[in-house]
Amino acid sequence: MTSTETPMMSLTLRIWRQRDRTKKGKMVTYHVTDVSPDMSFLEMLDVLNEKLILDGDDPVAFDHDCREGICGSCGLMINGIAHGPEQATVCQLHMRSFSDGDVLDIEPWRAGGFPVVKDLAVDRSAFDRIISAGGFISAPTGTAPEAHSTPVPKKNSDAAFDAATCIGCGACVAACPNGSAMLFTAAKVAHLGLMPQGQPERDTRVLKMVAQQDAEDFGGCSNIGECSAVCPKGISMETISRLNHDLLGALRAGAVPMS
């Protein structure tokens, strides 16, 4: 099929425009035509930006990098749903998920811990600080060891890998009515806490990471489940239960909530 045979779409976009962290933002309406259903959502925004640049306007800032669903850079609130109607990253969302003539509201992740840098781009370095508070092991690992030297139960390695698929996109925070980063924090805690290498720092890790997530102005979890429902990697609510379990275990072992 040639491109002339593909029915092109026209869309009305209402996009959050904000000059920088300190300015107030507002929704601005744009019209895009000649949108192919095979375009990714980001390519559609590229088309809009090319038009804005040609017209001498300021292009819309948005985060993106790998465009293949693994880096976690892109993240937009599309018509009120994090990453839009499909449970995938925005770069993996295609315009065929929408219809000709649709009106789409596009907003940045909104959270105290994710200040807007410009337009749709937010500063997610709070996630880096949660990781640096404890999301690592400090044992020197050297080169890859013989795989059979430290046996790991299949159940644990599967659960650890499931948690490790978290790409840190922040959709969980964006979707959470409490603006909580607990699914992200829990994924990192579960991923290390299920492996033998993660055991020595298991107690201090969970305490420090939860304390940092609270300090970054994220909310507390109220077990509503919106996070898991929009997670492009399908991280389950079970990981949050695991985090709670680890934290209570650490407190029972005599630790204070923050060491």
Added chain:
Amino acid sequence: MTTQPAQRRAPKTGRFDSSVVKKTVMAVSGIIMILYLLAHMVGNLKAFSGAESFNSYSGWIRTIGEPALPTQTVLWIIRLVLLAAVVLHFWAAISLWRQARRARPVPYVTKKRVQQSFASRTVRWGGLILALFIIWHILDLTLGAVNPVGHDSTPYDRLVASFSNIPITAFYVVSMLLLGLHLRHGIFAATQTLGQTNKKRERAVNGLAYVVAGVITVGFLLVPLSVAFGLID
């Protein structure tokens, strides 16, 4: 990820500053209140065995442990534990509510719900209404201060007087339905907060939440509705 430099914020160091510790306080105090509700509900059902049975049960609660213990000792222990549970539950809720408000200073222009339940959405406002209900309920049936037959009456008389009144019964019914919703989300959330849920148990935990919430709601509605419809008088 952006490369904007940002200050590392110092974590809070207080023992009860952690949001997960607050949730644990919420879960444990909630479980204490659920256990009390089950006992309270069973006691209420004594209304079906007549005024004498109901009033003597009410008297027995005040004399448990006698003569070894002074009158009302056990009752006051229960009351103090419950008061502590309510205060802690309320403190944790308000504190987490404020944290959630700080966490989203700029609201979304458009926000859709993907999977959240009505019960989870109404848990905070429902809880506030339940707190008001509890105050009114104590003034009505325990102290008799706002009861149609006043404080100088038997518990059974106060019960019949209140629920023969349609607006009072309606308020009671609405509150019990809110309680059911509150418990449906609360029981699941408490299990999750105490780190006891996983994918395998999810159905069982949700089932338990529905059953306990259902039993408590229906159990508490039986007596007032029976009075309102003239089955008890």
